[in-house]
Amino acid sequence: MLIESLNHPAPEALLAFLRAHLHARVTLHLAGEVEVLYAGRATSMAEAGDRLLLVKPDGSLQVHGPRGVKPVNWQPRTDHLSAELEGGCVVLHAERRSPAEVVQVRVIGCAQVTALNLADEALFLLQGTEAQMQQALARAPHLIEAGLTVLDRELLVGVGGIDLYARDAQGRFVVVELKRGKAGHDAVHQLGRYVDAVRTQVPGTVVRGILAAPDITVPALKAAQAAGLEFVKVEALPQVPEEARQPSLF
Amino acid sequence: MLIESLNHPAPEALLAFLRAHLHARVTLHLAGEVEVLYAGRATSMAEAGDRLLLVKPDGSLQVHGPRGVKPVNWQPRTDHLSAELEGGCVVLHAERRSPAEVVQVRVIGCAQVTALNLADEALFLLQGTEAQMQQALARAPHLIEAGLTVLDRELLVGVGGIDLYARDAQGRFVVVELKRGKAGHDAVHQLGRYVDAVRTQVPGTVVRGILAAPDITVPALKAAQAAGLEFVKVEALPQVPEEARQPSLF
DNA sequence: ACCTGGATGTCGATG
DNA sequence: CATCGACGTCCAGGT
Numbered sequence A, B: 001m002l003i004e005s006l007n008h009p010a011p012e013a014l015l016a017f018l019r020a021h022l023h024a025r026v027t028l029h030l031a032g033e034v035e036v037l038y039a040g041r042a043t044s045m046a047e048a049g050d051r052l053l054l055v056k057p058d059g060s061l062q063v064h065g066p067r068g069v070k071p072v073n074w075q076p077r078t079d080h081l082s083a084e085l086e087g088g089c090v091v092l093h094a095e096r097r098s099p100a101e102v103v104q105v106r107v108i109g110c111a112q113v114t115a116l117n118l119a120d121e122a123l124f125l126l127q128g129t130e131a132q133m134q135q136a137l138a139r140a141p142h143l144i145e146a147g148l149t150v151l152d153r154e155l156l157v158g159v160g161g162i163d164l165y166a167r168d169a170q171g172r173f174v175v176v177e178l179k180r181g182k183a184g185h186d187a188v189h190q191l192g193r194y195v196d197a198v199r200t201q202v203p204g205t206v207v208r209g210i211l212a213a214p215d216i217t218v219p220a221l222k223a224a225q226a227a228g229l230e231f232v233k234v235e236a237l238p239q240v241p242e243e244a245r246q247p248s249l250f
Numbered sequence C: 001a002c003c004t005g006g007a008t009g010t011c012g013a014t015g
Numbered sequence D: 001c002a003t004c005g006a007c008g009t010c011c012a013g014g015t
Helices: A011-021 A130-139 A185-201 A218-226 B011-021 B130-139 B185-201 B218-226
Strands: A002-007 A027-039 A043-055 A061-064 A073-075 A080-086 A089-096 A101-116 A124-127 A149-156 A161-167 A173-178 A207-213 A230-233 B002-007 B027-039 B043-055 B061-064 B073-075 B080-086 B089-096 B101-116 B124-127 B149-156 B161-167 B173-178 B207-213 B230-233
Touching: A002 A011, A002 B002, A002 B101, A011 A080, A011 A089, A011 A101, A027 B027, A043 A101, A061 A101, A073 A101, A101 B002, A101 B101, A130 A149, A130 A161, A130 A173, A161 A185, A173 A185, A185 A207, A185 A218, A185 B185, A218 A230, B002 B011, B011 B080, B011 B089, B011 B101, B043 B101, B061 B101, B073 B101, B130 B149, B130 B161, B130 B173, B161 B185, B173 B185, B185 B207, B185 B218, B218 B230
Parallel strands: A173 A207, A207 A230, B173 B207, B207 B230
Antiparallel strands: A002 A101, A027 A043, A027 A101, A043 A061, A043 B124, A061 A073, A080 A089, A089 A101, A124 B043, A149 A161, A161 A173, B002 B101, B027 B043, B027 B101, B043 B061, B061 B073, B080 B089, B089 B101, B149 B161, B161 B173
């Protein structure tokens, strides 16, 4: 997994290292003093400072400072990636089109550079996504309301899709908007938009709107009530039945 | 800047290394085979695989795979961070409250671990933010429309704030919503919401709504026209005057 | 290529 | 602490 690593390489050695590994399906890690220029949707300039640079096989690049999960500068997946010597410093160019953007990393000094082989992605399971919530509620719509019958999922109406389209016990149409976390008033407006769209497409019918989420902000709840929309509390993570909780599994 | 680095340390050596540096205002970088569990707003499990682990002085942690800017697993800023030996493997625990979340990283094998001192953040300048756009347009509202007078910025109305509140040449009130990038129909609805709020608060007056952005999606433009709202194209990055473009600067 | 919406979004500001 | 909105959001998926 560890392919090669250099401590305090001279610019020429660093350039050779980068040239050797940049396009070799390899992940690069570089710690050093670095200056970053970015131009694209916006423009940024980061003065020289100690940073941590990461370059992945897909050409994505990120420059990390001492704080936070977010990089100081980044480039999501480049169409072109190259390293040159400019004025005695190694400079990395990372470009992409659409949107047209450039990130330029000037390496003033390199403390350590490492080439790694990160193997193909191992199995990754995520639970609690909105898609899973939608599937679970489509199978058990009574968790939203007794007597609910799901007609459709991801029903396209105008532009954008209705999470769940259903009919209630009285035969009225119901538009359900799901949120995996606390719903804000943006969710209320999204729901209102879908309800309006359905009312427009099917004139003369009663259409209910239900916002289903584990929680809702106070202003959002007020907005929902004002707009004649309903909020129903549902759990994001499906409850494990009591009999299935075998202590032996832990 | 480079404090210490180990290649292929045994679990005990790795544990000692982590214990020595974890709470020392130091940035840690670890490459190795790793298994990650996450539980919090959602739940995830990543089987053992070659990954790159980053731990920053603020307690933030991220585990990177071979693709993309986004980590496979992460934790934004922990309240508690610790390393233990469990079953012959070093295990990192990263917890935070609010939201209550845990990330657990089991290090099956470590190829390289490095402790770095990332100095305090250097100067960072970002241009082209919405805030800067707002400031520029507040000073030069004619870029939106001739005869416009800005009354207020970030005017609070109900929920959320109006980017620019103005009066046009005919004395009508104008609500301006800014977007630094291409505006979608969410921007249209946000503007519509603000316009409605103003009309409610000041009944009987004519209120115009202008969406000012460098671009707009086709559906958003249609939605704006249908809602009686206007779109005005403005540049996100302030245009540099011709006389200021000195080739010598490049 | 454009557009939409989700996300463990993250992050900072503000009441 | 809750809420809200920007972000170079990133990213996958659909048309």
